[in-house]
Amino acid sequence: MKSFRIQPPDQSLRAALQTKIDNKTKPLGALGRLEALALQIGLIQGTSTPTLHAPHMLIFAGDHGIAAEGVSAYPQEVTWQMVMNFLQGGAAINVFSKQHQLQLYVVDAGVNYDFPENLPGLLSHKIAKGTQNFLHEQAMKIEAAQRCIDQGAEVVTSIFNKGCNVVGFGEMGIGNTSSASMLMSGLLNIPIDQCTGRGTGLDDERLHHKIDILTKAQQRHGALASPLELxxxxxxxEIAQMVGAMLQAAEHKMIILVDGFIVSAAFLVAHAIDPNLKSYGVFCHRSQEQGHAHMMRALDVQPLLDLGMRLGEGTGAAMAYPLLASAVAFLNEMASFESAHVSEKNS
Incomplete structure (x- = not known):
């Protein structure tokens, strides 16, 4: 598995950046969280004049063996059908990516389907046609998880080499809220019933069934020693490839747009591997999945948006991207008190 060298942002510029923000023609702190966002972006890029170049949205897709246990309201074939919908431009993430000029790619990390070759917008990094059923065995071998991390890193390096310095993450995979719940429960030591939500829209009976299945799976495997083993x-x-992609993005000093529940679970795993990752993450929206609030508290972060969304696909990340553009724009273009000849607040 590739090793990553993630350097925390150099803090020597913090005071100068904060002074620049404070001296804009506004009361101190009047732009609220946009000011913190501008500071974060400036620190990531190591400059008081940051820019956003070639923003990309990556949707990682994969199937899950646990779907055989009825933990989703939708059948497994919806994974590949939605991938085709992405490629044909018909999904919500397509609409928002087009609106905000985000270059969109779908990564086939392990979909249970044979896609035609050379489909525009599809990056083929298939490990296998879905994971194993973790109720009965490991979802994948350690070697497959390591290969996923390498593949995800490769995807991000390819867009970085095209000039991209901000990347959003989305996902598609029937059953993947179950994986995300298991990962966060193991990493944060939170009971599985507090980590498990309705996913694609389960009713009460099927939600209880889902929790029962995940509880049995947790009991079967017992305590696990490392983030990679978990x-x-x-x-x-798709989750494992996002882990590698995020770590690689941080190594390249790229801004990472973290979507909702499943993407945040991947971030949790990557953060457990290297805590320096956190400085590069912008948490875009608060998912309605109940476990997401626990994740945000554990990471001590506050998502930018709270719109009652729970779609996935990277839609929350795409919706939040204009806020980054606004943060950079005010930092670079808004007049200072001095340049505008405006009197500052009385001391």
């Missing part, structure tokens, strides 16, 4: 036992190929 990822291999309960993860999906």
């Amino acid at each position: 990822l291999a036992t309960f993860g999906g190929f």
Whole structure:
């Protein structure tokens, strides 16, 4: 598995950046969280004049063996059908990516389907046609998890080499809220029933069934020693590839747009591997999945948006991207008190 060298942002510029923000023609702090966002972006890029170049949205897709246990309201074939919908431009993430000029790619990390070759917008990094059923065995071997991390890193390096410095993450995979719940429960030591939500829209009876299945799976596998072992036992190929992609993005000093529940679970795993990752993450929206609030508290972060969304696909990340553009724009273009000849607040 590739090793990553993630350097925390250099803090020597913090005071100058904060002074620049404070001296804009506004009361101190009047732009609220946009000011913190501008500071974060400036620190990531190591400059008081940051820019956003070639923003990309990556949707990682994979199937899950646990779907055979009826933990989703939809059948497994919806995974590949939605991938085709993405490629044909018909999904919500397509609409928002087009609106905000985000270059969109779908990564086949392990979908249970043979896609035609050379489909525009599809990056083929298939590990296998879905994971194993973790109720009965590991979802994947450790070696497969390591390969996923390498593949995800490769995807991000390819867009970085095209000039991209901000990347959003989305996902598609029937059953992947179950994987995300298991990962967060293991990493945060939170009971599985507090980590499990309705996913694609389960009713009360099927939600109880889902919790029962995940509880049995947790009991079967017992305590796990490392983030990589936890990822291999309960993860999906798409989640594992996002882990590698995020770590690589941070190594390249890229801004990472973190979507909702499943993407945040991948971030949790990557953060457990290297805590320096956190400085590069912008948490875009609060998912309605109940476990997401626990994740945000554990990471001590506050998502930018709270719109009652729970779609996935990276839609929350795409919706939040204009806020980054606004943060950069005010930092670079808004006049200072001095340049505008405006009197400052009385001391």
